[in-house]
Each structure stands twice: as structure tokens, then as C-alpha cells.
Amino acid sequence: MTRRSITGFVLAGLAVALLLALGVSHFASSEPDGLERVALDQGFAGSATEHGTAGSPLADYAVSGVQNSWLATGLAGVIGVLLCFALGAGLVLAIRWTRRRPAARASTPRS
Amino acid sequence: MHIPDGFINAPTSIIGAVVAAGLIAVSIKKAGDTLDDRQLPLAGLVAAFIFAMQMINFPVAGGTSGHLLGGCLAAVLVGPWVGSLAMSVVFIVQALVFADGGLTALGLNIILMGYTTCFVGYGIFWLLRKVLPRNRSGVTMAAAIAAWCGVVAAALVFTFYYAVGGTGGAPVGTVAVAMIGVHMLIGIGEAVITGLTVGAVMATRPDLVYGARDLRPALVADEAAR
Numbered sequence: 001m002t003r004r005s006i007t008g009f010v011l012a013g014l015a016v017a018l019l020l021a022l023g024v025s026h027f028a029s030s031e032p033d034g035l036e037r038v039a040l041d042q043g044f045a046g047s048a049t050e051h052g053t054a055g056s057p058l059a060d061y062a063v064s065g066v067q068n069s070w071l072a073t074g075l076a077g078v079i080g081v082l083l084c085f086a087l088g089a090g091l092v093l094a095i096r097w098t099r100r101r102p103a104a105r106a107s108t109p110r111s
Numbered sequence: 112m113h114i115p116d117g118f119i120n121a122p123t124s125i126i127g128a129v130v131a132a133g134l135i136a137v138s139i140k141k142a143g144d145t146l147d148d149r150q151l152p153l154a155g156l157v158a159a160f161i162f163a164m165q166m167i168n169f170p171v172a173g174g175t176s177g178h179l180l181g182g183c184l185a186a187v188l189v190g191p192w193v194g195s196l197a198m199s200v201v202f203i204v205q206a207l208v209f210a211d212g213g214l215t216a217l218g219l220n221i222i223l224m225g226y227t228t229c230f231v232g233y234g235i236f237w238l239l240r241k242v243l244p245r246n247r248s249g250v251t252m253a254a255a256i257a258a259w260c261g262v263v264a265a266a267l268v269f270t271f272y273y274a275v276g277g278t279g280g281a282p283v284g285t286v287a288v289a290m291i292g293v294h295m296l297i298g299i300g301e302a303v304i305t306g307l308t309v310g311a312v313m314a315t316r317p318d319l320v321y322g323a324r325d326l327r328p329a330l331v332a333d334e335a336a337r
Contacts, residue, residue: 004316004318006149006152006153006316006319007152009315009316009319010152010153010155010156013156013159013160014156014159016160016163017156017159017160017162017163018163020160020163020164020166020167021162021163021166024167025163025166025167027167028166028167028168028169028176028178029168029169029170029176030168030176031168031170031174031175031176032174032175032176033112033113033168033175033176033177033178033297034112034171034175034176034177034266034290034293034294034296034297035112035113035114035269035290037173037174037175037289037293038286038289038290038293039118039279041289042279042281042282042285042286042289043279043280043281044118044277044278044279044280044281045279046279047117047118047278047279048115048116048117048118048213049115049116049117049213050116051115051116051210051213051214052116052210052213052214052215053206053207053208053209053210053214054210056207056208056209056210058208058209058210059209059210060209060210060211061166061209061211073166076209077163077166079208080162080163080166080204080205080208080209081159081162081163082159083162083204083208084155084158084159084161084162084200084201084204085155085156085158085159086155087155087158087200087203087204088154088155088156088157088158088159088196088197088200089151089152089154089155090155091154091196091200092142092146092150092151092154092155092193092196093151095139095142095143095146096143096146096151098143099143099146
């Protein structure tokens with residue numbers, strides 16, 4: 001049998017990720033996470049130092065200069081999702097580029 | 112669970128960075144041995160989805176929140192080698208662009224939240240698959256339980272970091288108990304999200320689930336019959 005295309009699946013998955021980042025991230029809890037909670041309770045939270053990229057325009061998942069906090073977070077999320085998609089796919093593309101073997105082509109009609 | 116700069120001392124962080132670089136090199140080599148065309152967009156999709164899910168902290172008991180780590184999910188969907196690379200991409204983007212997770216702690220974070228959850232999760236998933244039913248719900252259940260184990264394992268790995276190079280002088284024993292306790296709760300969220308996601312992919316495109324590739328002929332035939 002032929003293998004089904006995955007374009008539709010990837011586009012649908014990407015749409016879900018974008019929706020989560022754009023719409024749902026606003027409702028995320030802002031309470032300290034598990035590690036932060038332990039650090040606070042155990043008294044080593046103060047050891048944290050200023051982040052090296054704290055001045056980044058997207059620091060802390062908010063686009064600097066955007067007043068509306070929902071929009072600032074949502075846009076930062078969208079940028080992050082697209083960046084991760086591009087870098088994840090790009091990394092695999094680069095690996096494949098350096099490893100192009102005849103076996104990889106021959107295996108295509110496998111299942 | 113992103114470790115900021117300062118929690119773990121510089122020598123330990125440097126060792127973490129070297130070890131993480133080595134692990135990524137191994138993943139690149141291993142992923143290259145088995146790559147097929149379809150893993151290219153799927154690797155991007157897994158990284159994108161996990162980035163989005165990690166933005167969504169859910170509340171757990173006592174003024175504390177947690178979010179998906181996602182290594183087990185990534186490993187079940189695209190395999191542990193490609194999965195660990197997708198996870199590494201997420202942590203690199205978070206640290207460099209979003210100031211989440213320290214720069215000196217980046218290697219530690221990649222090992223903690225990426226490799227630990229990926230490989231502990233996938234190992235347990237693989238064991239559970241042997242005892243659970245060989246069908247969609249068996250795969251989903253195995254992924255969910257393994258995801259919980261991966262988060263608890265990550266809490267143990269942090270405790271190990273803290274024992275080796277922790278700052279602030281908290282006793283290691285109490286850090287261990289606190290980390291494991293809170294992450295047993297956060298792990299429930301991880302298990303639910305992993306189970307729902309794997310279940311949804313198994314329901315729509317079971318042929319794309321790396322962790323269920325032994326079931327592929329049966330599942331595809333099953334789908335064709337419907």
C-alpha cells in the first residue's frame with residue numbers, strides 16, 4: 001500500500017500549537033512552578049541571577065512594546081512556535097543532507 | 112522546571128554543558144541512521160507543539176504550577192533520538208530568545224527536561240508496551256504512565272545536580288523530598304496531556320506514531336475496514 005501524505009496532519013498539528021500559544025497561553029497559571037516552589041520553600045530562590053538574555057525583545061514570553069498583555073504573550077508564543085518548527089525541521093533537514101545515502105531512498109516504498 | 116542561572120554552581124554547569132553537547136552529538140548520529148522523509152516536518156511539529164504546551168502552566172496544589180516537559184511524548188511520537196533533538200531545540204530557543212532557563216544552565220536543562228524525560232519515559236513506555244494490550248488504548252496508557260515516571264525522574268536528576276553543585280545551602284534530603292513530592296503531582300498533568308495527545312494521534316494517524324510502529328499493519332488495516 002502507499003503511504004498517506006502527512007501534509008494535512010502537520011498543518012493541523014501546527015494549527016493546534018499556534019492556537020495553544022496564541023489563545024490558551026493567556027490562561028496559564030502564573031504561580032511559581034515546581035522547582036521555583038521548592039527553591040522558595042527551601043530558601044535558595046535568592047541564588048538565581050539575572051538572566052543573560054533578560055533584555056531580549058521576547059523575554060518572559062512577552063513582546064516588548066505591546067501594551068495588551070494577552071496580545072504580547074500570544075504573539076511571543078506564535079513566534080516561538082514557528083521558530084521551534086523551523087529549527088526542529090531544519091535540524092533534521094541538515095542531518096539528512098549530510099547523510100544522504102542510497103539506502104534512505106530505497107526504503108521509501110517500505111510499508 | 113527550568114533551572115535559572117545561579118541555582119547550580121559554575122563547574123557543575125560547565126560539566127552539564129559538555130555532557131549535553133555530547134548527548135546531542137549522539138542523537139544527531141543515531142537520528143541520522145534511521146531518518147526517513149516524514150520525520151522532517153514531524154520533528155518540527157513536535158518541537159512546536161511542546162514549546163506551545165510548555166507555555167501553559169496548570170495549577171497544582173498549594174500556590175504552585177507545572178507545565179508539560181514532553182520528552183516522553185516526543186519519544187513516543189518520533190522516537191527518542193529525533194525526540195531528544197526536538198526537545199533540545201525547544202530549550203535552546205527558550206533560553207536564548209525567551210529568557211526562560213539560564214544560559215549557563217542550558218546544558219543542565221537539556222539533560223534534565225529533555226534527555227531524562229525522553230529516555231526514562233521511552234524506556235518505561237517500551238517495557239509497559241510488553242505487558243499492556245497491543246492496541247490503541249494500550250499504547251496510550253503506556254505513554255501516559257511513562258510520562259509520569261519521566262517527570263519524577265527529572266525531579267531526581269535535579270536533586271542530583273543540587274547535591275553536586277547546589278547553591279543556597281538547603282539540605283539535599285529536604286530538597287529531594289520536596290522536588291519529588293511536587294513533581295509527583297505535576298506528573299499527573301504530564302500523564303494526562305501525553306495520554307490525550309498520543310490518543311488523538313493514534314485515533315487519526317496511527318501510522319505516524321513511532322512507539323506503535325510494531326502495530327502498524329494491524330492498525331492501518333483496522334482503519335481501512337472502518
